Amino acid sequence: MMHLTAFNRAEQGHILTPRLETPFHERLAALSETNEWYSWAGYKAPHSIFDTELEYFAIRSTSALFDISPMVKYRIRGADAARYLNRLTVRDVAKLGIGRVHYTAWCDDHGHVLDDGTLFRLAEDDFRLCCQERHLPWLLDSADGFSVEISEETAEIAAVALQGPTAFAVLEGAGFAGVETLKPFQLAEFPHADGSVTISRTGFTGDLGYELFAPAKAALSLWDRLWAAGGGFGLKAIGYDALNRARIEAGFIVANADFITAEAALHADRERLPDEIGLDWLVDPQKPYFNGRDAILKARTKRTLKHVLVGLEIEGNIPAEGAIVYHRGKKEVGLVTAAIWSPLAKRNIAIASLSRPFGASVTDNLWVEIYAMRELQYQKLMKRARVVPRPFVKLERRSATPPGRF
């Protein structure tokens, strides 16, 4: 083992590359025509690769590869791993079978959401937790009294999402035999090079899709394997802007975009209970004690929930990003956090955070005020909004098992 000081010193040079490259970067950079990069948690990530519009249609019509390596990943192992995670998160981990994945959230003592994420059960006592923000101190502090080992493995694990109607065909073509048996939220390991890759039938698009996790050093060969197979199935590499459209259609929320995580909030009133951001369905009051439980249940019984997150359908076709929501066109009741014209639904859709009772018991007579900048002039539009269920689009192919080839 390297002496600690020597290790620290070896790492000094990190400042020379303040924007890290993901294990797939070489391939993305070679494919990039637009060269539009942004920083995702300190990694160079593409806004787009060649054309956001066409990239979006790759997700919906053929298939798309999206590099999710910068996503924060924690590994939780040990005899008490399941018990620990059950105390940490709001959903019942006992119900999460081996080889299964579930979407979940975790809260501080006041029931305020620290983050949402996906929990992968790789083995009886081996889990991976993926999320947007960093929580190592929280995870470690919560582990007191549990026999668990927690490590942060963001950089070590390369991850890529393969999404779209031909996603399965690509995997099949790439020789991942048996992948057809994966049901939604199921995962399995497949041989790759001299090791293996974990493939889960998960994604952030609401479409047929998979996420592949492999050691960083196997990233390029994995990419090449998919790319070679994808040629005949319209496989394209995509950037975040296209993915973001698909995720809004699927009604998914993004931490610190659609809600503010409790540890990031400078204003105490920006913190949110799960029920205030549409995550009430995750909370399992029947399971053993979990952090934030009492506060959440109390807010439910005392009816002190203040906010609600809803899907909106807005008349017209101008996206209402950042728009203020009004009741009767006068009273300010909330804010649109994400909005697009949905090419798939052919509707103007939005995700909004509203102050109860608006959006909860009062859903009529809601309006959004859209400021659309057109050639240096704002067109101010007051448009009617209707609360509608999320996801905004539901695709049969997302859950069909065995999956279709297109």
Next chain:
Amino acid sequence: MKKYDVVMIGGGHNGLVTACYLQRAGLDVIVLEKNAWVGGAATSRELTPGFLYSNCSYVCSLFRPEIMRDLELPKHGLQVISYEGGAVFTRDGDYLASYRDHDSHRREFARFSKRDAEAYDRYARDVTRQCRFIQPLLMRTAPDPFSFKPRDLQELLYLAKKFGDFSPAEMAATLRFWTMSISDFLDEYFETDVVKAYLALSGIIGTALGPMSPGTAYVLLHHYMGEVDGSVGAWGYARGGMGAVTSALASSFKASGGTIRTGADVTGIMTHRGKATGAVLADGEEVLGKLVVSNADVKRTFLKLVDESALPERFLHRVRHFKMRGSSGKLNIALDSLPEFPALPSGSSCIRGDLHFTDTIERMEKGYDDWKAGRWSADPFVDMMIPTTLDPTMAPPGKHFVSCFVQYCPPKVEGNDWTDADRDAFAETVIKQISDYSPGFRERILHMEVRTPREIEQEVGLTEGNIFQGELTFDQLLFNRPVPGYAQYRTPVRGLYICGSSTHPGGGVMGAPGRNAAAEILRDLRHAPSHMSSAHDVI
């Protein structure tokens, strides 16, 4: 004989701020400064040809942007340049740097602890929350809880409301924060010694307390609530040294018709029937004024300049016991070339920020133990900066000005006055520490100004050399600064006001005491302070 509307004693930055506002309000103001230059603890002086030293204060963040704008200081030459991070060197030859870039900062901390790296955001969030509470109070006169004047009640209500808007959890956090030691506070977030040592510095700067003394968490806040161009917590260099702040103020003051007399050492404040009438200078000259304002610290003003027999007993008692203990010294050094730090990779941006050599809180606390025993720290805490890495105006090309703020340094050496030999030995302690991390540092020295509390008191008039004109502990803040019942810039002597850092909201080159004092004086004169902006919103 000419009678001014206002006689200002002292041309420190707060005195100049008050003077500027009053002159702009149409009053005839004279500033009497004992030194041959203005600025007090915010000056730049050329003590060796070609080099400009920031003799006392050396970095800028607290100075309120509202004041810069009101007094048109940019037009009068003030420019503040933001700088990046810095580093603390560790005894094993490594360093911990701090970077502006959020992810680089995290990765740097992760070299020492992944946990600490990820804890930093929560720490910064919590400190920022406290800042956001305090910030709006800076540019308001503290309420007097003993008066029942409508305005005081209104201000008390404002405070109560701000506090009342808190959730119980936030209220608890705030009370803890105001009373904790910086060491205990940091322990709640971090596990690594060097990380804690790096962050603890702001809790002890200028303060005669150790990092383990209760109350030091608040001192940290005082150093965190400034800003550079809206970036809260950021620090910058004033181009041309900290004297650029006061020379811009002096220029603005003169442009609006004010008079400055340097070399005018005030030895007494004249009173007639309990009302201030002017100032007496060392040569016996009297300068008459309808109002007198003192920029000198509260002890100097009331124990040296005002006839004590004219003051109420309890007030005097409180003034005598106002804590003003010198704890810091300073070395200003002209260097022949940029010092080398073998631990830093070449080209590291750290050299443009704060450099420290104290890698554990224990070492800091031991340094404080020496102070308690009346000695300067054998292993001092040094905040070293090289402004000439960003500012071309302070040294000839290729040469550098190095500012070393040093703690702890007692006002007396084991009970005796400082001697020149003590001063030189103190300087040697510092140079030796730096040389341990920067071989050849000593050989590069062309000139050096060494300042112990003795020199700081003699020159700037800061009693005991306390850099903040009184410690920033919670017992001496808000309506308790400097004396309960006299926290609104007025004094027991009619027509005598105080406007220096001894008053709310305290020390540092902030200007807020001076601005608030001007507001109170104008209020007494029933002048609308229309040319005075209110504090920027904290949203």
